[in-house]
Amino acid sequence: MNKARDRCGLKGCSEPAEYVVELDGRLYMLCRGHFRALLKALEGLASSRGEASLRELSPEVLLSLKPVKVGGRRKQQ
Numbered sequence: 001m002n003k004a005r006d007r008c009g010l011k012g013c014s015e016p017a018e019y020v021v022e023l024d025g026r027l028y029m030l031c032r033g034h035f036r037a038l039l040k041a042l043e044g045l046a047s048s049r050g051e052a053s054l055r056e057l058s059p060e061v062l063l064s065l066k067p068v069k070v071g072g073r074r075k076q077q
């Protein structure tokens with residue numbers, strides 16, 4: 001039997017989970033890249049409405065997020 005380590009709960013992602021987000025009464029384990037993607041999604045909501053909270057994100061949105069690459073030292077442009 002495998003001992004399950006905490007992995008990112010999003011489909012197709014095998015990064016280690018570093019964040020736990022509660023959404024719709026459930027807990028989702030997220031890796032850093034997906035957590036960043038979540039923050040970006042919230043920023044998008046916030047900029048169109050002036051405010052946003054995690055509650056406005058649906059699990060479907062969460063599960064469709066693509067991870068943001070983290071830790072690049074190169075400046076883009």
Ligand SMILES: [Zn+2]
Nearest residue numbers: 008013031034
């Ligand atoms: Zn992930």
